[in-house]
Amino acid sequence: MLEHDVLVVGAGLAGMRAALAAHQSGANVAIISKVHPVRSHSNAAQGGINAALTDRGDNWEDHAFDTIKGSDYLGDQDAIEYMCTEAGPELIDLEHMGVIFNRDDEGRLGTRAFGGQQRARTFFVADFTGQAILHVLYEQLMKADVRVYEEWFVLELIVEEGECCGVIAMEIATGSVFVIRAKSVILCTGGLGRLFEPSTNALIVTGDGIALAYQVGAPVMDMEMVQYHPTTLKGSGVLITEGARGEGAHLLNKDGERFMQRYAPNMMELASRDVVSRSEQTEIDEGRGIDGCVLLDCRHLGEDLIAERLSQILEIGMDFAGVDIRKEPIPIQPGMHYIMGGIKTDMDGRTIVPGLYAAGECANVSVHGGNRLGANSLLDTVVFGHRSGRHAADWANGKAYRDLNVDDYVDGKEKEFSDLFSRQTDERWSQIRLDLGKAMDRYMGVYRDEEGMQSLLAMLPGFRERFAQASLQDKGRVFNTDLIFTLELGFMLDCAESIVLGGIERKESRGAHSRTDYPNRDDENWLKHVLVTRTDDGPEVSQLPVTITKWQPEERKY
Amino acid sequence: MQITVSVRRYNPQDKETPSYWQEYSLEVEETSSVLDSLIKIREEEDGSLALRCSCRSAICGSCAMRINGHAKLACNTKVSDVAEDGGTIKVEPAGVMPVIKDLVVDQTLFWDKVKQVSPWLQPEGEEPEAEYLAPNSDMTHLAGVMACIMCGACVSDCTVLEMDPNFIGPAALAKAYRFAADPRDDQDASRLAALSEYGGVWDCTRCYECVEVCPKGVAPMDRIMALRDRAMEAGYTNNNGARHTDAFEASVSHSGRLNELTLPIKSFGVLNLPAQMSMAPVAIRALMRRKIPPIIHKSVPGVKNVRRLVESVKEEQQDEQAAG
Numbered sequence: 001m002l003e004h005d006v007l008v009v010g011a012g013l014a015g016m017r018a019a020l021a022a023h024q025s026g027a028n029v030a031i032i033s034k035v036h037p038v039r040s041h042s043n044a045a046q047g048g049i050n051a052a053l054t055d056r057g058d059n060w061e062d063h064a065f066d067t068i069k070g071s072d073y074l075g076d077q078d079a080i081e082y083m084c085t086e087a088g089p090e091l092i093d094l095e096h097m098g099v100i101f102n103r104d105d106e107g108r109l110g111t112r113a114f115g116g117q118q119r120a121r122t123f124f125v126a127d128f129t130g131q132a133i134l135h136v137l138y139e140q141l142m143k144a145d146v147r148v149y150e151e152w153f154v155l156e157l158i159v160e161e162g163e164c165c166g167v168i169a170m171e172i173a174t175g176s177v178f179v180i181r182a183k184s185v186i187l188c189t190g191g192l193g194r195l196f197e198p199s200t201n202a203l204i205v206t207g208d209g210i211a212l213a214y215q216v217g218a219p220v221m222d223m224e225m226v227q228y229h230p231t232t233l234k235g236s237g238v239l240i241t242e243g244a245r246g247e248g249a250h251l252l253n254k255d256g257e258r259f260m261q262r263y264a265p266n267m268m269e270l271a272s273r274d275v276v277s278r279s280e281q282t283e284i285d286e287g288r289g290i291d292g293c294v295l296l297d298c299r300h301l302g303e304d305l306i307a308e309r310l311s312q313i314l315e316i317g318m319d320f321a322g323v324d325i326r327k328e329p330i331p332i333q334p335g336m337h338y339i340m341g342g343i344k345t346d347m348d349g350r351t352i353v354p355g356l357y358a359a360g361e362c363a364n365v366s367v368h369g370g371n372r373l374g375a376n377s378l379l380d381t382v383v384f385g386h387r388s389g390r391h392a393a394d395w396a397n398g399k400a401y402r403d404l405n406v407d408d409y410v411d412g413k414e415k416e417f418s419d420l421f422s423r424q425t426d427e428r429w430s431q432i433r434l435d436l437g438k439a440m441d442r443y444m445g446v447y448r449d450e451e452g453m454q455s456l457l458a459m460l461p462g463f464r465e466r467f468a469q470a471s472l473q474d475k476g477r478v479f480n481t482d483l484i485f486t487l488e489l490g491f492m493l494d495c496a497e498s499i500v501l502g503g504i505e506r507k508e509s510r511g512a513h514s515r516t517d518y519p520n521r522d523d524e525n526w527l528k529h530v531l532v533t534r535t536d537d538g539p540e541v542s543q544l545p546v547t548i549t550k551w552q553p554e555e556r557k558y
Numbered sequence: 559m560q561i562t563v564s565v566r567r568y569n570p571q572d573k574e575t576p577s578y579w580q581e582y583s584l585e586v587e588e589t590s591s592v593l594d595s596l597i598k599i600r601e602e603e604d605g606s607l608a609l610r611c612s613c614r615s616a617i618c619g620s621c622a623m624r625i626n627g628h629a630k631l632a633c634n635t636k637v638s639d640v641a642e643d644g645g646t647i648k649v650e651p652a653g654v655m656p657v658i659k660d661l662v663v664d665q666t667l668f669w670d671k672v673k674q675v676s677p678w679l680q681p682e683g684e685e686p687e688a689e690y691l692a693p694n695s696d697m698t699h700l701a702g703v704m705a706c707i708m709c710g711a712c713v714s715d716c717t718v719l720e721m722d723p724n725f726i727g728p729a730a731l732a733k734a735y736r737f738a739a740d741p742r743d744d745q746d747a748s749r750l751a752a753l754s755e756y757g758g759v760w761d762c763t764r765c766y767e768c769v770e771v772c773p774k775g776v777a778p779m780d781r782i783m784a785l786r787d788r789a790m791e792a793g794y795t796n797n798n799g800a801r802h803t804d805a806f807e808a809s810v811s812h813s814g815r816l817n818e819l820t821l822p823i824k825s826f827g828v829l830n831l832p833a834q835m836s837m838a839p840v841a842i843r844a845l846m847r848r849k850i851p852p853i854i855h856k857s858v859p860g861v862k863n864v865r866r867l868v869e870s871v872k873e874e875q876q877d878e879q880a881a882g
């Protein structure tokens with residue numbers, strides 16, 4: 001029997017930080033991940049990680065205020081306070097573990113400017129900060145000798161008598177199904193980017209954990225808050241980091257005008273992401289774009305700075321757009337990037353299902369609210385990964401393993417698989433996924449309205465029907481990616497449902513949720529979270545007030 | 559443009575069929591990557607084709623494979639750079655590591671080697687309250703090594719590893735360098751001692767292959783040379799040392815290690831190409847890298863050949879010595 005006190009699902013920043021914390025608390029912990037830990041999507045984070053270090057004359061309250069304002073006042077302020085006070089110690093921990101942060105002239109950690117913030121408090125490793133941290137956390141995992149179920153795919157959570165007590169999972173290399181018993185399970189499965197087409201996210205980012213929790217009745221919250229990043233490449237959706245604008249790159253329309261001066265005269269290109277993306281979309285919609293894009297101009301930054309600090313962007317520009325950013329501006333457009341919403345948790349990472357925790361992008365403790373600031377996500381993953389790891393270990397401490405009827409679970413899955421393997425239709429995951437992704441991008445993109453969202457909602461049953469018909473071309477069990485993509489599509493459909501329902505429910509414009517039919521923020525009625533919960537009678541939508549400590553909502557100007 | 563992708567397929571579940579080549583013809587954009595083409599095949603034509611990929615932007619390290627005989631990331635290799643319109647691209651799994659299915663290899667060996675170098679920071683003394691102070695120049699230098707995405711391309715094509723599984727190999731040694739050169743790490747001595755053993759920094763033949771194939775500019779061979787310098791400075795003088803000679807004499811007969819192959823180069827002199835031509839293709843490959851078309855580049859002699867070669871090298875050496 002495979003069993004662990006704490007089982008962490010996902011080996012990105014959140015998952016590895018959680019596992020290390022649980023390990024340090026003395027728990028027998030394991031990580032399960034559908035890809036090798038260093039292949040996790042956290043490695044895509046280019047720009048950096050925020051922290052207000054007091055010995056730099058910064059303070060956590062300023063960081064908290066920027067975060068709250070950035071969230072369009074939808075973030076829970078108690079959670080934001082915690083994140084911002086823990087940022088310093090957490091950052092220093094990472095440095096002590098071995099992360100090679102860039103330094104200033106005195107050899108201390110150096111910063112760069114990022115959007116939506118009053119001062120430069122983003123710490124970075126060239127332009128591959130996520131990768132640099134991810135690899136160091138994996139080093140620590142090797143050092144601690146934590147068991148990793150590498151390339152194992154979680155299919156389902158096991159909940160008995162209301163408590164989460166393990167997972168059903170498949171070892172990808174063999175296709176065998178196993179039960180892993182656990183006293184507590186922490187979901188750290190990341191976002192759902194591929195539900196949108198195009199997206200900046202990696203192909204593995206398919207909302208699995210959000211759907212897994214949703215399927216066992218844990219509510220998801222503010223799922224309508226989908227971030228479109230201002231600088232992505234057309235077609236592929238590949239991201240150009242905000243670091244580029246942080247280093248001083250300009251946004252130009254087809255007339256060569258720095259159009260941000262009309263939308264955010266103070267912060268210009270470094271206004272919040274939702275603001276910049278909307279401005280770009282407006283330029284494009286009003287005919288001042290080029291071929292659906294505006295231009296990002298790095299030329300004036302100089303070759304040296306580009307080589308030292310934006311080398312990856314230089315590479316990406318060459319490889320994916322055939323543009324040398326040192327010599328010409330690069331066409332970019334807003335593209336789906338991040339989900340602020342997620343599994344509702346408290347500050348300890350707890351969901352409403354006892355024994356089930358969540359942290360990182362799949363979770364929503366609500367530090368990002370309606371719009372996440374650049375470089376706050378990595379911070380979120382380590383701060384709340386750490387805390388949920390500790391609490392999940394506490395929960396497991398002294399608890400006994402539940403007796404599970406393993407064979408029943410395995411046989412049930414095998415039965416589902418044999419049905420799936422025996423289907424003979426022309427329907428395949430790839431076409432459904434593409435159609436779904438395009439529909440999501442069209443109706444849940446930068447601008448939304450009732451009509452669009454309702455038509456999307458009406459399309460979902462059709463997608464589900466096609467999914468129920470989908471058949472496999474690979475009939476073997478060994479490393480069957482055809483099977484994996486099909487299973488992921490099932491998770492995506494659940495996520496889509498909660499996003500659309502959340503969007504229809506929120507009748508205002510706040511953060512990333514911009515409705516042309518309700519163009520204004522409405523604090524009177526909508527200083528609230530929107531929750532979607534799956535029940536036996538279908539999805540149920542409800543609301544919860546936002547937690548406000550000391551920052552009262554103000555008008556948002558950049 | 560129109561291309562044909564010829565993929566080396568292998569399915570362990572089909573015991574009858576050994577690995578084979580399968581051709582797919584498809585229309586792709588001029589700017590497409592090889593990965594885009596493989597994804598297109600998988601999504602539109604053949605869902606049974608197995609490969610790893612995720613980020614599409616050379617950062618997750620999933621998609622290293624051999625393209626026209628060289629290890630590359632499929633996602634940052636443009637179709638138009640490896641094929642003409644109407645041409646064929648040959649795609650095979652990465653080398654050295656065993657194949658699980660189609661283009662998916664088992665990377666256990668890769669990670670075991672990484673683990674072998676104790677790849678975590680080991681400072682001594684009391685931890686400072688704030689960050690460790692370190693010069694930015696050191697950190698940016700190390701970032702160049704930390705840029706390694708653990709894709710295994712270098713391991714796939716390392717000329718020593720394909721003969722001698724004991725060699726720690728380019729990626730893991732580059733990782734070791736990252737700690738040895740980190741001003742915060744205090745285990746230099748023990749690290750360098752371990753790396754000076756058999757299988758360590760002295761076993762690299764400097765064939766340059768890893769530098770050529772690395773998609774992130776990590777230049778593992780240069781890091782290995784820097785480790786050698788450090789090891790020498792620290793007193794682990796292994797060059798021409800008796801221990802070294804003994805070790806490779808003893809090991810070569812069973813594993814066919816490549817260090818021996820540098821001997822003909824030394825004994826004939828670097829410029830005496832014709833004489834070297836008579837030696838193993840591997841040695842030529844090491845020496846003439848850029849001058850040889852990929853087709854020859856691919857051929858790999860077995861351990862037996864190496865053994866025979868070693869014998870012939872010894873004989874020639876003896877002849878040479880006898881000749882004075």
Ligand SMILES: Cc1cc2nc3c(=O)[nH]c(=O)nc-3n(C[C@H](O)[C@H](O)[C@H](O)COP(=O)(O)OP(=O)(O)OC[C@H]3O[C@@H](n4cnc5c(N)ncnc54)[C@H](O)[C@@H]3O)c2cc1C
Pocket residue numbers: 009010011012013014015032033034035036037040041042043044045046047048049129130152153154155188189190191200201202205208209239337338359360361362374375376377378379381
């Ligand atoms: C291009 C890009 C750039 C970014 N830049 C920044 C930045 O500069 N600063 C910043 O703060 N944030 C940035 N972000 C956001 C940030 O990278 C992510 O939000 C964050 O890394 C998410 O981390 P995570 O640990 O929650 O999940 P991930 O790193 O996505 O990890 C998810 C893990 O879950 C596993 N998993 C998922 N499903 C299953 C399953 N069914 N079974 C088993 N395992 C499963 C995966 O294998 C993986 O290990 C960026 C995002 C993108 C896309």
Ligand code: SF4
Pocket residue numbers: 712715716717718719727728761762763764765766767768769778779782
């Ligand atoms: S230079 Fe050394 S490490 Fe690199 S491929 Fe050649 S033998 Fe291997």
Ligand code: SF4
Pocket residue numbers: 705706707708709710711712713728729732771772773774775776777778
């Ligand atoms: S050194 Fe280069 S080729 Fe080798 S694993 Fe790292 S990135 Fe890949």
Ligand code: FES
Pocket residue numbers: 610611612613614615616617618619620621622631632633634
């Ligand atoms: S797909 Fe990530 S490196 Fe190629």
